Amino acid sequence: xxxxxxxxxxxxxxxxxxxxxxxxxxxxxxxxxxxxxxxxxxxxxxxxxxxxxxxxxxxxxxxxxxxxxxxxxxxxxxxxxxxxxxxxxxxxxxxxxxxxxxxxxxxxxxxxxxxxxxxxxxxxxxxxxxxxxxxxxxxxxxxxxxxxxxxxxxxxxxxxxxxxxxxxxxxxxxxxxxxxxxxxxxxxxxxxxxxxxxxxxxxxxxxxxxxxxxxxxxxxxxxxxxxxxxxxxxxxxxxxxxxxxxxxxxxxxxxxxxxxxxxxxxxxxxxxxxxxxxxxxxxxxxxxxxxxxxxxxxxxxxxxxxxxxxxxxxxxxxxxxxxxxxxxxxxxxxxxxxxxxxxxxxxxxxxxxxxxxxxxxxxxxxxxxxxxxxxxxxxxxxxxxxxxxxxxxxxxxxxxxxxxxxxxxxxxxxxxxxxxxxxxxxxxxxxxxxxxxxxxxxxxxxxxxxxxxxxxxxxxxxxxxxxxxxxxxxxxxxxxxxxxxxxxxxxxxxxxxxxxxx
Amino acid sequence: xxxxxxxxxxxxxxxxxxxxxxxxxxxxxxxxxxxxxxxxxxxxxxxxxxxxxxxxxxxxxxxxxxxxxxxxxxxxxxxxxxxxxxxxxxxxxxxxxxxxxxxxxxxxxxxxxxxxxxxxxxxxxxxxxxxxxxxxxxxxxxxxxxxxxxxxx
Numbered sequence: 001x002x003x004x005x006x007x008x009x010x011x012x013x014x015x016x017x018x019x020x021x022x023x024x025x026x027x028x029x030x031x032x033x034x035x036x037x038x039x040x041x042x043x044x045x046x047x048x049x050x051x052x053x054x055x056x057x058x059x060x061x062x063x064x065x066x067x068x069x070x071x072x073x074x075x076x077x078x079x080x081x082x083x084x085x086x087x088x089x090x091x092x093x094x095x096x097x098x099x100x101x102x103x104x105x106x107x108x109x110x111x112x113x114x115x116x117x118x119x120x121x122x123x124x125x126x127x128x129x130x131x132x133x134x135x136x137x138x139x140x141x142x143x144x145x146x147x148x149x150x151x152x153x154x155x156x157x158x159x160x161x162x163x164x165x166x167x168x169x170x171x172x173x174x175x176x177x178x179x180x181x182x183x184x185x186x187x188x189x190x191x192x193x194x195x196x197x198x199x200x201x202x203x204x205x206x207x208x209x210x211x212x213x214x215x216x217x218x219x220x221x222x223x224x225x226x227x228x229x230x231x232x233x234x235x236x237x238x239x240x241x242x243x244x245x246x247x248x249x250x251x252x253x254x255x256x257x258x259x260x261x262x263x264x265x266x267x268x269x270x271x272x273x274x275x276x277x278x279x280x281x282x283x284x285x286x287x288x289x290x291x292x293x294x295x296x297x298x299x300x301x302x303x304x305x306x307x308x309x310x311x312x313x314x315x316x317x318x319x320x321x322x323x324x325x326x327x328x329x330x331x332x333x334x335x336x337x338x339x340x341x342x343x344x345x346x347x348x349x350x351x352x353x354x355x356x357x358x359x360x361x362x363x364x365x366x367x368x369x370x371x372x373x374x375x376x377x378x379x380x381x382x383x384x385x386x387x388x389x390x391x392x393x394x395x396x397x398x399x400x401x402x403x404x405x406x407x408x409x410x411x412x413x414x415x416x417x418x419x420x421x422x423x424x425x426x427x428x429x430x431x432x433x434x435x436x437x438x439x440x441x442x443x444x445x446x447x448x449x450x451x452x453x454x455x456x457x458x459x460x461x462x463x464x465x466x467x468x469x470x471x472x473x474x475x476x477x478x479x480x481x482x483x484x485x486x487x488x489x490x491x492x493x494x495x496x497x498x499x500x501x502x
Numbered sequence: 503x504x505x506x507x508x509x510x511x512x513x514x515x516x517x518x519x520x521x522x523x524x525x526x527x528x529x530x531x532x533x534x535x536x537x538x539x540x541x542x543x544x545x546x547x548x549x550x551x552x553x554x555x556x557x558x559x560x561x562x563x564x565x566x567x568x569x570x571x572x573x574x575x576x577x578x579x580x581x582x583x584x585x586x587x588x589x590x591x592x593x594x595x596x597x598x599x600x601x602x603x604x605x606x607x608x609x610x611x612x613x614x615x616x617x618x619x620x621x622x623x624x625x626x627x628x629x630x631x632x633x634x635x636x637x638x639x640x641x642x643x644x645x646x647x648x649x650x651x652x653x654x655x
Contacts, residue, residue, distance in 0.1 A: 052643070165561065169522065169554045176529075176547040183540040190540060191532060214589075221585040221616045222578050391616035392627055395609045398589055399631065402596065403639065403647075412597045412648060419593060423586065430575045431518055449543045 004349075005127060008357035011056060012365065020057045021362055024064020025369045031065065032072020032084045034388065037216060037397075039069035039085065043332045044212040045397065047339060048205050048404030055340040055352075059359045060366075062336050066329055067366040070309045071115035071374050074301070078107045087308035090276040094293065094300035107301055109243050112374040114254060114302040118309030119367025121258035122265060126313040126320075127360050129266075133321040134349035142454040143466045145345070147475035149448035152324030155482045156331075156437050164486075166433045174441020177202050178449075185453060197413040204335040206405055206414050207442055210421025212332060213401050215429045218422075220394040240371075250302040253283045257303050261310025265327065266317050279307030313363040320344055320356060323444060331439040338443065345447070510566035514575045519559035526551035581616070588612050601647035606632050 011017070031042040042065050050058030073085030078095030091111060098107040140148065153175075157167035180191045181201030192198040257279040264275035283303035284293045293300050315330040323345035325331040334344045340355075342348060348356050405418045428435060452466075459465025466472060510516070526548045533545050576582050588608070595604035609631060610624040618624065639645040 165554055165557050169551065169558070172547045172550045172554065176544060176551070179544045179547075183537075186537050186540045188537050188540045190536060190544060191529065218582055218585050221612070222576070222581045389613070389618040389620070389623070391618040392613040392624070394585075394616065395612035396627070396631055398592065398612065399605055399609060399635070402593065403635065406596075406647070407645060410646070412593070415593050415596075419590060426582075426586075427518070427575075431514060445543070452543075453539065 004353040005131065005357045005360070008354045009361055011354055012060075012358045012361040016054070016057050017060050017358075017362070018365070020053075020060040021064045021366055022369060022373065024061040025068040025366055025373050026064075027061075028065035028068020028070075029072040029075075029374055030068075032069035032088075033075040034072075034084060034390075034393065037084075037220075037393075038329075039066050040212050040329045040332050041216045042069060043329065043336065044208040045400055045404060047208060047332070047336045048408055050336065051339065051407065055342065055355050056358045056362075058336065058340060059355065060362045062333055063359065063362040064366045064369070066312050066333070067115075067119050067309070067363065067370055068374070070119070070312055071112055071305070071370055073308075074111035074115070074305055075108060078111065078301075079104055086273045087276055088304075089273060090280045090304035090308075091301055093280070093304075094295070094297045097294070097296035098298065098301070101296055103296070105238065106243060107298070109240050110247060110250075110298050110301045111305045112370060113240075113244065113247055114250070114257075114305035115309040115374070116367050116370040117254050118258055118261055118306035119312055119370060120364060121306075122262055122310045122313035123360065123364035123367055125262045125266075126317055126363060129314075130317050130321055130360065131349065131357075133317065137321050137345070138347070138350060140471065141469075142451040142458065143469070144471045144475060146448050146451040146455055146466065147472050147479065148322050148324070148345070149444040149451070151475055151479045151482065152318075152322060152444055153437065153440055153448075154479050155324060156440050157434075158482050158486050162432060162434060166431075167437050170428065170433050170435065171437035171441045174438035174443075175445035175448075176441075177207065177438075178442045178445030184450070195413070197409075197411060197417075201446075202417065202442070203408055203414070204338050204439070204442055205408055206418045207421050208332055208335045208439065209401050209405050210418040211425035211428075211435050211438060212328075213397065214419070214422030215426040217394045217397050217401070218426055220390045220397075247298075247302070250299055252286075253279075253299050253302045254306050256282060256286075257306035258310045261307035262314040264307070265311030265314030273308070275307040275311045276304040279303045309367070313360070313367075316360075316363075320348060320359075323447065325436070325440065328436045328439075331436045331443070334443055335439065343447070344443070510563065513562055513566055515562040516559060516566070519555045519562060523552055523555035523559070526555065584615065585612075588615065596648050596650070598650050600650035602632060602636070603650075605635070 027042065027046075028039060031037045032039065043062050046061060046065065050061065053061075069085060070087060073083055073088030074091045074095065076082045076084045077088040077091040078099050081092045081096040083089045083092055095104075095107045095111070098104060137148075153171050157171050158164060178201070180198055182189055182192070182199045189199065257275075260279045260282065261275040264278065280300060280303045283299060284290050287293065287297075287299065289297075311327065312329075315325065315327040316333065319325040319330040319334055323334065323343075325334055337344050337348075342352055342355060401418070402415055405414050406412065408414055425435060425438075428438075455465050456463070459468075467476065530545070530548050533541050533548060536544070588611070592604060592608040592612070595608065606628060610628045613624055613627070640647070
């Protein structure tokens with residue numbers, strides 16, 4: 001397996017791939033720097049434009065955006081106390097006080113170096129852990145694959161936090177959308193209502209753009225933030241090579257935060273925000289001067305930014321090997337893989353080793369590029385992005401969304417469908433229904449159905465075939481643990497709270 | 503976000519639960535006409551949605567009985583509906599009038615309506631965006647956009 005990893009390297013070093021990666025990192029920083037826009041949204045808008053590209057080039061763009069956006073979120077977090085991405089909330093704690101003291105440039109340099117190191121650690125985790133895990137999953141038959149899909153859905157519903165009922169509704173909606181179209185086995189038309197455009201089913205891209213791109217655009221137009229006067233004109237930035245030696249004292253924090261970020265990334269349902277919070281708390285707990293935290297402690301930025309970038313590539317470990325994304329961005333990336341004919345899951349590593357291993361290398365190179373692009377070249381320039389007028393930005397994104405979705409099949413039907421999903425997505429977002437289970441439901445629904453039917457055919461209609469081997473039983477046990485675990489934890493906390501109050 | 507007193511049956515989650523229940527029930531009709539094996543998964547999902555919608559409804563009504571207030575879902579409803587309406591009109595205009603004309607009109611219009619009032623900035627941004635789309639998509643990628651029933655552009 002590791003020989004495939006080395007074999008994929010020359011492809012990644014091609015000019016086209018490196019350009020895509022560089023463009024992706026810059027675009028990611030730009031998107032992350034704008035409050036209200038996220039990596040998830042940017043990748044959703046981008047996915048339809050990658051149809052005509054080589055898969056590796058397209059994936060390089062996505063990897064670059066993901067890496068760049070996680071750092072970009074720190075720019076408004078430091079300068080305006082507005083996190084550009086949800087994962088950058090913790091960066092505001094010490095970043096903004098530093099900017100108030102005229103150390104905004106130094107804070108951003110710590111953020112970019114820490115983000116890059118977190119990203120590099122995460123990419124190494126992906127490179128080292130995914131291949132052996134994939135080898136195990138290659139042994140899975142239809143019933144195991146069915147249970148993997150069920151486990152994936154359950155873990156994102158039950159571990160995401162928030163209302164379980166709403167999570168289940170989101171997942172059921174996603175699975176239901178996945179069955180629209182002509183049944184691949186019986187040929188029966190399901191919910192097409194004589195619309196020829198629906199015979200092939202609903203493209204994941206239409207759903208992604210509708211759910212993840214339209215609601216933020218409406219938000220941009222609903223409440224335009226006034227950021228024109230907030231960003232510091234002078235950041236007090238020194239060349240990064242001069243400030244780098246002063247950061248070496250954060251090595252313990254970088255190491256600890258990387259481990260936390262990688263672990264949180266692998267867990268389905270958790271994400272960058274949780275990684276940043278955990279890492280910040282842990283670093284503060286072990287600090288000799290915890291009283292300075294929250295008042296402009298540079299180590300606080302190092303802790304949060306390392307952790308929120310360390311969950312990027314690691315979130316793809318379960319996504320690529322099992323088809324279970326660790327974060328919303330990973331779910332969108334799965335959609336990106338699908339449109340290039342790459343079905344995430346056990347067979348991906350066998351059928352497309354060059355692409356999948358190349359994708360992993362791109363994460364590593366993307367993280368390294370972050371230092372050069374985000375740090376030495378353009379910290380000041382990116383800070384100016386905060387002055388872009390948001391209504392104008394919103395209307396440009398609307399045009400890009402329409403072009404992207406129309407380009408899939410050259411038909412306006414898809415655009416109307418995207419607007420419909422957008423309206424549903426907006427309502428779901430406002431009513432706090434989680435969106436990742438919808439995407440995962442669409443990705444895993446068809447996959448689960450196909451394997452369930454295959455397993456039943458092998459077992460001649462006997463449902464017990466789903467429980468007959470040890471791997472299936474382990475997966476069932478894990479699924480039950482994922483469902484029951486959070487309930488038990490909640491009950492335990494409630495009991496303790498009652499005991500304390502009593 | 504300010505809280506408001508409201509009719510307990512007009513709470514957003516209650517309305518959502520009722521809508522969801524009705525939609526799932528309506529989709530069960532075509533499901534009944536599908537072959538058994540094709541109906542298995544969709545029927546399971548629709549029945550689950552019916553049950554979950556009921557649970558959501560009951561939970562929200564219990565919450566309503568306890569607190570009698572609900573948070574408004576939208577911060578500025580006219581802006582939200584306005585944004586959706588303009589986006590829908592833009593999509594229809596692309597279909598009926600043509601892509602380039604609709605884009606050249608809609609892009610500055612949406613930005614202007616939602617608060618960006620710098621006319622020079624709007625003009626420059628529109629020219630740059632439309633020209634970039636033409637150069638990248640129409641010229642370099644030979645992509646064809648809807649010319650509309652009027653056949654303009």
